Amino acid sequence: MSSVYVEKAAGQKDVYDPEKLRLSLKRSGAEDKIVTDIVERIGELIYDDIPTSVIYKKAYALLRTKSKLSASRYGLKKAVLDLGPTGYPFEHLVAHLLRAEGFDVKIGEVVKGHCVMHEVDVLAKKKGVSYLVECKYHNEPSRFSNVKIPLYIQSRFEDIDKHWKKVNGHKEVYRQGWIYTNTRFSEDAVKYGECMGLNLISWKYPKKGSLEDRIRLNGLYPITCLNNLSIADKQELIKRNIVVAREVKKRPEILESIGIKSKNKINKVLKEITALCDQL
Incomplete structure (x- = not known):
């Protein structure tokens, strides 16, 4: 055959x-x-x-x-694609993943470089070390991050690192961090990232510790996974920076605030979140 x-x-x-x-x-x-x-x-x-x-x-x-x-x-991969159209919810998802791994995180921090100021998508800190995290979100599965992305991130890192090295007595250390994307990297992007020591995380890369693995391992499913919420419900939650389902479980009152008055529906949503996120 x-x-x-x-x-x-x-x-x-x-x-x-x-x-x-x-x-x-x-x-x-x-x-x-x-x-x-x-x-x-x-x-x-x-x-x-x-x-x-x-x-x-x-x-x-x-x-x-x-x-x-x-x-x-x-439907997890599509659910991440559905977080758009902007990349801001994806940054929040990445921040949640890093918090689950023990990092203190800030979103949209402005960091001084030797030449210019830089807005960093996510700044992650652990044990006195700061990591710069760039998030590249695509709302179409056919799109990918090419080698220009790690080249650009590397140049930003070098500018920031040069500034921090000349600041006398500063206790913090900058290390090269991550580039997260929800689709994939080109072969050249992976090759360059590995060569320069950048940590590249895509949907299936690396084999251990990919974006998919991290979401499943930590039970941090996006709200767009939920079957008991309408598209409009999900969009309202995203507008309020509610990106992962566990946040709804912690703040169930948020469901009433977006117009869900049925106790039965609220209970169905909460049960779905428990079943989806707590069985790691």
Whole structure:
């Protein structure tokens, strides 16, 4: 039997591998029987050069009919894409992840460099060391961060580092930090970042400690994952800088403030958050 090819978001083509679909479905926590059924049904629908986005939509729809909770987990990548259209909510998501890893963080800090002032997306501090974190958000899966991004970040770091080195008696130390993106980096971007000591975090990179891994490990699912909130509800929460679902659990009164008056709906939302975020 000849191989069937799929077309990825960025336009590359690859051989369809049902095991990749099986693995992604299993990561959602779906039962083995459900996973096998969906993989088989998708296999019946596959055609040559089918976009991976179509496979995802079909698999998501099938999973949602069987387990809404698993569908929420399976839809994590799209949920991060749905945080837009601006990159500000993504910066908040990254800040939450860093806090979970023990950092003190500030968003949108202005830092003095040798030549100019720099606005840093996220400034993370731990044990007297400050890390500069740049967040590159894309609302389309086909977009990626090319080598210009780490080149630009490296030049900013060097300008800031030069200033701090000449400030006598300053106790803080600047270290090169992270570039987070919700899609992917080009090969040259990864190569340059590794060469210069920049920590690059994308959806699937590195193999251990990727953006996807960090979100799942810390249970910091964005509110856009939630099935019991409407698109309008989610947008209202994002306007109030509520980006991760756990924040709603800590402040359930925020649901009433955005116009949700039904106690039944509020309870459904809170139960969904508990099930989604607390089973690490």
